[in-house]
Amino acid sequence: MRRILLSIAIILIANSMQAQDLTVKLWDNASAPHSNSLSGAEKDEGLERISNVSEAALYIYEADAEKATGQAVVICPGGGYALLSMGHEGRDFARWFAAQGITAVVLKYRMPNHTPQVPMEDAAEAVRYMREEYAHKDKLHSVGIMGFSAGGHLAASTSAGALEANGDKSPRATARPDFTILFYPVITGDAAHGHKGSYDNLLGAERTQEQTNKWSPELLVGQTTPPAFLVLSDDDVVKPINSTRYYNALKQFNTPASLHILPSGGHGWGFRDFKYKKAWQEALSDWLQGLNRK
DSSP: OHHHHHHHHHHHHHHHHOOOSEEEEEEETTTSSSOOOOOSOOEEEETTEEESOOEEEEEEEOOOGGGOOSEEEEEEOOSTTTEEETIIIIIHHHHHHHHTTOEEEEEEOOOOTTOTHHHHHHHHHHHHHHHHTOTTGGGOSEEEEEEETHHHHHHHHHHHTHHHHTTOOSHHHHOOOSOEEEESOOOOOOTTTSOHHHHHHHHOTTOOHHHHHHTOGGGTOOTTOOOEEEEEETTOSSOTHHHHHHHHHHHTTTOOEEEEEESSOOSOOTTSOOTTHHHHHHHHHHHHHHHHHO
C-alpha cells in the first residue's frame, strides 16, 4: 500500500512540475510599438496570478506527436486587464490541449494601463509568430486564439481586427486567427451591459462612448472574422449578453459559431472542476475536431 501511495505521489509531483517546452520573449515596452508605461518587476498576486506585466512572452506546450491535429491555439488568460490568471486559465488548459494533439501557447500579455494597443499588439504578434517563426510551423495548418473574461475581449478583438480598425496596417494587425475560443468573455463596452472594470483598465475611466466603441469587438466583426466557440454560465457576473452580442454579430455575416450557455457556474471557472466541466470539454473537443473535418 505504501508503494502504491508513493508511486501516486511521485506521479502527481511530476505532473505538477511539468513545464512548457519552449519560452519565447516577444518584446517589452522598449521594443514594442506601444508602451504601457509600467516599470519595475512583475507582482505575484497569489493563486498563480501576476500583475504589473510590461514584457510579453509565449509559453509553448508542444502537441502530443501521436495525436497531432495540425492545430495551435494562443491562450489569453483573464484578469480584468489588471492581472493575468496564468494557472487555471493558462497552463492547465495548455497541458490539456497538448495532450489532445493541439499545440498550446500561453500568452503573457502586457497590461494596457489605458493604452489599448498594448495587449492587442501582443496577441496579434503571438499569432504571427506561430505562423511565421515557430520552429514547427510547417506542421500547423491553423492557428487560433482563445481568451477568458478580459482575455476573451482580447481574443475577440484580435479576431475582429481591432488594431486594423484603429489604424494599424502592419501585417500582424491585418491577419486573422483561423478560429476563436471564448470563455465567459468581456465583449461590449455598452455601459448598461459591459464590464466596467475591464474597460476602465483598457481605456481609462474618462473614456468617451466613441472611444469605447472603437474597441468593442462586436461592433468590429466583419467578413474576415473567423468562426467562434463561446461558453459561459447563465449566472455569470459578466452578463451573458456579452457573448450573445458577439455570436449575433458573427451570424450577420453567416460566420459559423457555436454558443453554449451553461445553467450555472458563475464567472472565472477556467479549468477548475465544477458540475459542467465535462460538458464544455466534450463540446469544445467536438467543435475543434469539426474544424479539422472541413
